[in-house]
Amino acid sequence: MLKLRSLTFSYRADGKHFTLKTCSSAENSRVSVCILSDEERFDVMLSLRTPVEITHLSAEFEYCFDEDMRIFLNGYQSWTESREYSINETMRGIDHIPAPIREKYAFASYGDYRITEYSRKKGCMHGFSYGYVRNRDDVYDLIASLGEDDGFTVIKTDTAAGTITAEKDCAGYIAEKSYRGLSLYIGKGTEDEVFDRYFELLGIPAPDADRIWGYTSWYRHYQNISKNVIAEDLKGFEGCENAMDVFQIDDGYQTAVGDWLSVDKTKFPDPMEVLSGMIKNAGMTPGIWIAPFVCEEKSQLFREKKDWLVCTDDGDPIKCGGNWSGFYALDIYNKEVQVYIAEVFDTAVNKWGFGLLKLDFLYAACIRPPKNKTRGMVMCDAMELLREYSYGAKILGCGVPLASAFGRVDYCRIGADVSLDWDDKPYMQLMHRERPSTKNTVLNTVFRRQLNGRAFISDPDVFLLRDDDTTMTRRQRQLLCEVNALCGGVLFTSDDNAEYGEWQQSMIGEMKRLQNAKIISAGLYNGTLILTIELDGRVITRVYDHGQSNNTSK
Ligand code: 9PG
Numbered sequence: 001m002l003k004l005r006s007l008t009f010s011y012r013a014d015g016k017h018f019t020l021k022t023c024s025s026a027e028n029s030r031v032s033v034c035i036l037s038d039e040e041r042f043d044v045m046l047s048l049r050t051p052v053e054i055t056h057l058s059a060e061f062e063y064c065f066d067e068d069m070r071i072f073l074n075g076y077q078s079w080t081e082s083r084e085y086s087i088n089e090t091m092r093g094i095d096h097i098p099a100p101i102r103e104k105y106a107f108a109s110y111g112d113y114r115i116t117e118y119s120r121k122k123g124c125m126h127g128f129s130y131g132y133v134r135n136r137d138d139v140y141d142l143i144a145s146l147g148e149d150d151g152f153t154v155i156k157t158d159t160a161a162g163t164i165t166a167e168k169d170c171a172g173y174i175a176e177k178s179y180r181g182l183s184l185y186i187g188k189g190t191e192d193e194v195f196d197r198y199f200e201l202l203g204i205p206a207p208d209a210d211r212i213w214g215y216t217s218w219y220r221h222y223q224n225i226s227k228n229v230i231a232e233d234l235k236g237f238e239g240c241e242n243a244m245d246v247f248q249i250d251d252g253y254q255t256a257v258g259d260w261l262s263v264d265k266t267k268f269p270d271p272m273e274v275l276s277g278m279i280k281n282a283g284m285t286p287g288i289w290i291a292p293f294v295c296e297e298k299s300q301l302f303r304e305k306k307d308w309l310v311c312t313d314d315g316d317p318i319k320c321g322g323n324w325s326g327f328y329a330l331d332i333y334n335k336e337v338q339v340y341i342a343e344v345f346d347t348a349v350n351k352w353g354f355g356l357l358k359l360d361f362l363y364a365a366c367i368r369p370p371k372n373k374t375r376g377m378v379m380c381d382a383m384e385l386l387r388e389y390s391y392g393a394k395i396l397g398c399g400v401p402l403a404s405a406f407g408r409v410d411y412c413r414i415g416a417d418v419s420l421d422w423d424d425k426p427y428m429q430l431m432h433r434e435r436p437s438t439k440n441t442v443l444n445t446v447f448r449r450q451l452n453g454r455a456f457i458s459d460p461d462v463f464l465l466r467d468d469d470t471t472m473t474r475r476q477r478q479l480l481c482e483v484n485a486l487c488g489g490v491l492f493t494s495d496d497n498a499e500y501g502e503w504q505q506s507m508i509g510e511m512k513r514l515q516n517a518k519i520i521s522a523g524l525y526n527g528t529l530i531l532t533i534e535l536d537g538r539v540i541t542r543v544y545d546h547g548q549s550n551n552t553s554k
Contacts, residue, residue: 001039002061002143002186005163009033009046009181010056017055033181040197042166044181053174057181058167065123065159068136070523072447073127073155076112077363077401078413079434082127083443084134084524087159091125093118094432105322109367110434115169115375116154123159129403130198131155133164138521140187142194146201147183148403151374170374195450204407209394209457211489211515212411214246214287216358219418219462219494220469223252226267230275234282236498242508246356247279248287248396248492257324258295258302260344276353287356287396288348292341293332293365293382296324308337310368320364329364332382342389349391357393359386359409362400379404396459396490402448406455411490413459414451415444418480420464421471438472442483446522446529449487457489463511465504466495478507479529479544485511486519486533 010019013030020026025034031052034045044059065087073091075082085091094107095118101107108114116126129152130144143164145153152169168181185201187194199206217225217233230249237244253272255262263272272288279286295301301308302317309317310329317328330337348354365382366375373381383404386395397409405412417436423429424437433440445460452458463481464470470477484491491511495504517535524530529544 001037002042002063002141002164004035004037004042005060005062007033007035007044007059008056009054011052011054011175013050013052019056040185040187042182042184042186044183046175046179046181048175048177048179051174051176053172054168054170054179055172056167057170058165059182059184060163060165062162063133063141063157063164064162065133065157066135070134071125071131071157071159072134073125073131073157074129074402074448075433075444076115076128077110077434078397078399079416080111081416081433081437081440081444082414083447085125087157088122089125090120090122091118092433097430097432106319106326107322107432109318109320110363110432112154113432121158121160123157126154126156128152128154128169128401131157132194134523138191140189140191140194142185142187142198144185144187144198145183145403146185147180148376148401148406149380150180150183151376152379152401152403153182153184168374169376172371173369173374174371191450195454199406199454202406204455206453207407207410207456209410209489211457211491212245213242214244214248214284214490214492215497216248216250216287216289216462216492216494217252218250218289219420219464220496221252221494225249225252227270227275231278233496234278236496237282237284240497241505242497242500244284246287246492247282247284248289248356248358249275250289250358253288256296256299256301257291257327258299258330260290260292261347262300272348272352272354280353285355285394286353287358288352288354289358289360290344290348291327291361291364291399292344292359292386293330294320294327294361295330296327298325302328305336308334308340310364312368318367320361320367323361327361327364329367332365332378332385333370338385341385345389345391345393349393355393356396357390358396358398360398362386362397362405366401376401376404383408397456398459402451402455406451409456411459412451412456413461414448414488415441415461417441418461418464420469422473422476438476438480442480443524443529445483445487446524446531449519449522452487452489458487459490459492460484460488462492462494464493464495465507466499467501468499474503481507481511482514482542483531485514486517486531 032047036043070084132142154167156165276286366378395409396411397405398413419436423439521532
């Protein structure tokens with residue numbers, strides 16, 4: 001159990017500001033703070049005599065860091081860079097990006113840049129919902145929230161000061177009578193021990209979905225899809241030995257993001273059920289991409305339904321990112337919005353016949369919580385809504401704060417988009433932590449591997465084996481394949497299957513073999529990724545240096 005240094009609770013009531021700092025349960029005439037802790041739990045319950053606006057709630061614990069330790073702090077959402085850090089590193093936000101660029105693309109909206117501070121002080125790092133410290137003997141100290149549906153939990157380290165702080169993301173929330181402020185599991189043990197216990201305490205049973213192999217149109221055609229393109233892609237799978245479970249049509253079939261029921265007739269002259277029928281005839285489950293909580297500036301929805309949008313106090317819609325023509329969030333508490341989303345899903349599943357929904361850009365739902373909700377509460381409501389309206393189709397969540405997706409989606413993206421190169425262009429490496437980058441997504445796949453098979457089946461994003469239309473070396477593509485097979489459950493590609501040669505086929509064989517391997521240990525040391533795995537009773541160490549790989553067996 002970690003030792004509590006202090007609990008800080010600040011709030012506003014009757015126009016005045018109050019702060020209560022304590023080490024044990026405490027109360028005054030307005031509020032009572034109850035701290036409950038045992039060897040593995042730390043809970044804070046607030047009881048309020050009158051409603052108060054919470055401005056801060058955090059618990060600071062003592063922790064003795066040493067040089068050999070590795071720190072993992074889970075990034076804000078699916079795409080956010082999440083890896084182990086040494087105790088002297090810092091995390092980079094977006095302050096270094098020139099303001100005009102930052103604002104044009106609304107980079108702050110993709111992640112936690114408006115929610116938390118990025119410190120430049122060494123060892124001051126943060127993450128959301130869960131994080132751990134791993135020592136050199138692979139003993140894990142896991143700090144993980146059991147209460148993200150009440151509000152997200154920011155876990156912060158200050159390694160020089162020797163502290164770990166759990167701060168509730170609830171500033172501005174008006175609590176009425178009671179509020180479960182913090183609810184933490186603090187566990188020590190092996191990787192499996194602490195993560196098994198975490199999901200047991202969360203009450204989330206192991207997902208019943210299976211590992212799936214599939215195809216997505218995105219990383220081959222991007223938005224340039226059409227009926228003919230899809231038909232050609234499908235042809236590539238005819239009589240092929242790599243049977244796929246899912247064939248998923250991505251972004252590009254709709255006239256604008258948000259106008260899901262308006263299919264682009266020039267690209268898709270036939271009804272969508274013709275396409276899903278073609279996919280089913282090829283023996284695969286048809287999947288389709290929808291970003292249900294957003295609409296782009298050029299959509300009819302944006303033009304005509306201004307009252308559906310999440311706005312600032314001044315009534316301006318909040319830009320959630322720079323993709324397409326720039327996009328905005330829909331207010332999930334607006335009944336008409338709920339009816340629209342239900343209608344879209346009803347159409348996609350029951351009329352068009354898609355059995356898998358890739359639901360993307362979900363973080364937008366909680367871009368600005370109303371006064372009576374925290375961000376975590378909104379995201380919880382949003383995810384429940386998706387489940388309720390999905391008509392039995394499988395859900396692949398994407399661009400979502402992960403804890404809100406735990407147990408609520410079948411599959412979930414756990415990393416950024418794969419880029420057709422290793423780490424994009426040098427100037428792109430300066431962008432936000434959610435940017436497309438194969439390098440980042442490979443690390444996310446490794447360091448979020450504990451979620452696969454516990455929270456959902458993890459989607460590490462596509463593996464790419466093709467030799468053309470990529471600047472990735474074969475070694476880098478091999479690393480991507482191996483890591484996806486070892487740590488992921490959604491094994492999708494965007495390659496033309498018909499073009500696979502001997503090397504590609506042997507890599508598919510290797511992926512199938514690695515699916516049965518178990519990772520014993522993983523670490524990133526000075527940019528070198530080292531994985532120790534057990535396969536067919538043998539322990540193998542794989543060293544991946546800057547995307548290169550060398551194998552040593554012992
Ligand atoms: C469709 C795509 C694909 C892809 C999704 C998502 O931060 N970014 O700049 C950023 C750009 C694109 C992006 C995600 C993040 O892609 O992950 O698989 O479906 O949308 O538009």
